[in-house]
Amino acid sequence: MAAAVTAAGLATAVLLPAHAEAAGSVHLYKIYYDSPGSDRGGNSSVNAEYVQIRNSTGRAVSLKGWTLTDASRHKYTFGTYTVGAGKTVTIRTGKGSNTTYTRYQNRSWYVWNNTSDKATLRKSTGTTVDTCSYNSSRYDSKIC
Template structure:
């Protein structure tokens, strides 16, 4: 492993000196800086769909902050293809943290937010989650088309 790192560093130094990779060496890919993104959607809660609060809360979306800084999600929106909208109030997602947005009712915490709905949001076979900033700029989307599974990793 050590030999491979040394060889890669040497090749990079030679290419940079020769002008071959100059711009790429100083500019890291956007994904390396991290992002706030949809991580997982659990769209088909276990058991029968009886609209109990426990069943509604077993339907959720996880949002991950993979940056090295906290990000305010105030005014950000999570929507599905049918245009159900959950809007974050005053809320900050810590660096490296994940928040789970449940469909049903509950008490909001740093790790769990609740839409306070009495009906399901996420279709059991096909849907798309979209996360947008308060400005309306799209941050991320994640779709699925699979009735055999209960969740999708985005």
């Protein structure tokens, strides 16, 4: 009997995280912080630095007023924008024309440090949704 109760308890423990994961979230997915080549500041190089935000929920989520910041407080604020259910949006550092799946910070220089930094995603209310840190020059990107 004790073995059955223990097994049932383990089964519940295994199901709870899966259930929470099934609910989904809007979260930082990837930071590509060290663009290829030397950092000379051309727009294509600056745009090779980006952050991806994934919506793993089953519904579209408005990101209007949400912010993405680094440890030095460079801030990108979303205008009117909705990320679709199960979709990912890429926020590039440089200049360009916004599309459904790519947004641009319109900066002329890099934001993400090549060795360590911290990304913070906040709702328009200021509530922190997610953070992702890295501390390595051995890699060019981090899956959060």
